[in-house]
Amino acid sequence: MAAAQPNRLPRGGRIDRSRPLAFSFDGKALEGFAGDTLASALLAGGVSVLGRSFKLRRPRGIVGSGAEEPNAIMQIGEGATAQPNPPATQVPLHDGLTARSTRGWPGVRFDLGAVNGALGRMLGAGFYYKTFMWPRSWWKHYEHAIRKSAGFGRVPEGPDPDRYEHMNAHCDVLVAGGGPAGLMAALVAARSGARVILADEQNEFGGSLLASGARIDAAPASDWAAAAVVELRETQDCVLLPSSTVFGYHDHNFLTIAERCGPQGRGVRERLWRVRAKQVVLAQGSLERPLVFCNNDRPGVMLASAVSTYIQRYGVLPGRRAVVFTNNDSAYQAAINLAVAGAEVAAIVDSRAGGGGELAAGAQSLGIPVLKGHVVSDVAGRRRVAGARIARWEGRSWGTVKSTTRIDCDLVAVSGGWSPAVHLHSQAGGQLAWDPSKLCFLPAKARQANVSAGAGNGKWRLGECLADGLRAGVEALSEAGLKTAAVRAPDASADAEEKMIEPLWRVPAAKDADRCPMQFIDLQNDTTVADIRLAAREGYRNVEHVKRYTALGFGTDQGKLGNINGMAVLADTLGKPIADVGTTTFRPAYTPVSFGVCAGESTGPLYDPVRTSAIHEWHEAAGAPMETVGQWHRPWYFPQDGEDIQAAVARECLAVRNSLGVMDASTLGKIDARGPDALEFLERIYTHDVARMKVGRCAYGMMLGEDGMVMDDGVMARTAERGFYLTTTTGGAAAVLEWMEKWLQTEWPELEVYLTSLTDHYSTIAVAGPNSRKLLEKLGCDTPLDRERFAFMAMKPAVLAGMRVALFRVSFSGELAFEINIDSRHALDMWRTLMEAGKEFCITPYGTETMHVLRAEKGFIIAGQDTDGSVTPVDLGMKWLLSKEKDFLGKRSLERPDCLRDDRKQWVGLLAGDGRTVLPEGTQLVGDSGEAAPMCGHVTSSYFSACLGHPIALALVAGGRRRRGETIYAALPGRKPLPAQIVPPVFYDPKGKRQHV
Amino acid sequence: MLLIECPWCGPRAETEFSYGGEAGIFRPADPHALSDAEWADYLFYRSNPRGTHRELWNHAQGCRRWFGVERDTVSYRIKRTYCLSGASGGQPDGSAGGLEAGSGKRR
Amino acid sequence: MSESAPPAGIAIRVRSARGFINLRLNPRNRQALEAAERVLGQQAPLSANTFTGGEHNLYWLGPDEWLIATGAQRASELARELAEALKDFHAAVNDVSGGNVELLVSGANASMVLAKGCPLDLHPRAFAPGQCAQTGLGRAAVLLAAVDPSTYAIVVRRSFARYLRRWLENADSAGVPFRAAGKRQQAGYRSSP
């Protein structure tokens, strides 16, 4: 095993050495242990180059140990379950894991693109804007090349077979981050009886304590963490979420957490927690900053804290001979850890003339040389650090260094200080304040109910951090109005005395800043010091603009390492304080979130609700293809014996015109309106004179928006003096009811009207055709159905075939027709009864397509198809529907000058000149056949009419009504414009005799 | 996602509600007495303030009541929600009803 | 999927032979309210988000709206009686038996399965037996009622019932983040009263 893991320490770490796990990287077989991340296992296996940089193709290795990792971006798995772009530092190792480098086509070791490295100078800030925007027509070539050679991970092949889900949760206190401060806050909240959720992105709670040698309450810090977790786990109303990243802080204390549930392919792969928290404690710790010097991107340059983490937590030694470079005390701990683990620490290079505090003394006692007042100005080596060039630090970032000495090493551990992870605080709208002594932005005034704690609040030292967690927990409890249990902060082993950090934003080089070897700020985007200076020279002053010009902070890591250094360099270049430059806006997500977890279970058949009528099972059994109308699935047509849609629809249409058809119209919206003021209310809502309707009469009703445009339509019936039964379009049902309630409740509360939806209670069956009356009579109806006693547009309650129904003599086909409204529980029975009794009339079920053809032949509109929110009833030629005797919603708008224009688009019929082309709906219409003719309208409905033997179309045409008889042209793709004649919009039975028989 | 306090049902997730635009836009008593400009003002123009905005919301997935909300358009903080009319008192003592006439008294 | 999680183990069943009536009246009209209550033989809940049991279940839907759930046989007759009793008042009585389906969801993990698609706080302190709410479940609007600590009644529009049942079965089959048994943590989602 040792051969497979050359950098694995013989002992130590929180890994299970009894459980070796096989994995592969770019096809090479490797081995790690349970408890490893992919990153720690790769380091253990001696893999130092993990990819090529995005733009410059430079070899890159692991830099960090967590969410901040910019380089080790992986493609995990194969095929449909592949996961693009997680950082290796956040992928728990599992047996059989396959990982690939996402960058460096065709391979990490052999990289054609590396040639670009030599051209790097030309690929400066704004390169994309300057180069690829011109000439525009070349972009497709650029894009192809860039995507192929640059790109991050590859999109999985095929639909993701894994499962994702959402979970809503509520709590008193959500604690984001399970390090010392977060655990402390969670403990006090839990002991106080609060409902607590504690989430941490690591698979184990404890944060920095897991890689720390400190002691809490006289025991190892990790033991204290473990005990805290046990206590929390056993506390009622306390939910622990490991491997869970709080990635979004939204309005009103709504937070989103992505939980990685386990290796893919088992149960739920990821879960999205949607949490409404009364209070939030933000304890996400802090991120170490790298230092900016020449070639600081070489594999082997790592964060000092990451070096410590790999040694302490994973038992991995990332280098054999190290140089530690710092401007603060924390990196001394890494040096000590390296030395204790058996590495040689060639030197600690500390920019501070006075060097470090107590930890420095500890390092020196181990015999580690410390170079005070020095910096690393450059590193040697290409695929791996081979040495560091040391120069004297004069305290000035710009200028040049005179002479350097080289120290051979394979690891440079760097620390440029610490930045609290203020992302969530900022997402929540909180302010930040620059701390000139700690050299970082600290969370300031919060805008939502949140409090920051621990290292994320600038409390680096363990004792302070625990106490701050306790304080934050108590504050959150009191803000939530909960009593606080008496809890004391545990005793932490005394933190070493520290010396203050000193600013070191950029190390000068042998040449000036624009000519020296590259000094990287943002490793993932290859943004350098020179790029930021160039942006400033070109006039960019605002940090948000510089970000977009240089791509600083745009990667999957969102600039967790580079942003502060970038702002400091910009501030320096502009001669402004850092506080004045400020930060860019933090937005969700804190770390990348998969599409899978965003979608949750709303995929496939659960993507959107499918609503079905009470007769649906019959339609399914009949093999009807379904049409989606809103959320409804409606039978589209009923094919027989392998008919295609044209044949089926032609047969269905002729059956209705010649004998008898039956359609499920249950999806129509239905509303019961009743009350003393129902009539007055509906007079205001509908355009026609409702008061003229006697009880038992129906009317076609139209509703306009207050802007005069057609909103919805449908048959409405007066069922009682004070009661009406209204129908709406299928898609408009919910919106119409809500809109009516709005007028009732907000504008006319004095009107006493109750509206109740009956859409689901009643099913509607349309029986249409010359034999429809005969069919109902045959079934036995307790009310006479003849023309005199049951006239067109009448409505009666009845008993039909022994079932209670409401019968409407209305027609949407132009034929003699009845609509049967029946309790949905009996609808299928009624349908079957009709089908059985109708056999002698060759009863033919028809779907939505036939319904459309029949109504189009008659010139009946479909709101939402022939109208689009810009069409008035006058445009439709339905002025007859507008009452002259009353006001109604939208009436005044019809007098607006724009509505009176005589060149408005008006609804007309259209016949294709060739007599056989069914013009596609949406076809643009032009005034003449020339190449650049102006558009004058479009086709709204278009079908082949079997009954007439030719296609028919309905269209909105500018000034159409007075242009009847004129020929215009349909612009068809790939064809010459087709002439079409404008005709009246009623093609069949224009006098309307058939429905009155 | 906002947490909106329905005056009738209590605090509920934003997904249960639908938005109804600015509150206090009264329908003119006699639209036909208005000039085109006055009618357009009623129809199209809204205050769109930076800061407190009075707006209408409907508890669409809940009690179907429309109500008023005072929301800060910068911070999204909701200062208060209120019933629009006393037409339907939810409590026998009327304590939850008849709070405020939100609009439309002039007809 | 090579291996699937154990299901949450909830029971989902349709309550058959149920009838429903939608009732609208202003409860400040005491005479109307009392007339209705006389027919119903029980009080209508006036507190938001509650329901009362008895011969019928009366769910508060809004300040002037209730849903009466009762036996299917009884519903149409009851609707007629109510309409008759309320004919002199401003009220609306609609038999909506054909428009609704009642599901019963029960089991130790019931609230956690519902929480996958319901934005309400279902903690027993926030949503105790006797409480009801119109809310969303999955992408459907529902009336959700807490019957006892591990049983919920869901009334959904008939056209959404197929979808909702499928949604519930799917949510159940995905299991729960932590099991009810052996872990007191569970109480965060389900009461130990």
Ligand SMILES: [Zn+2]
């Ligand atoms: Zn409500």
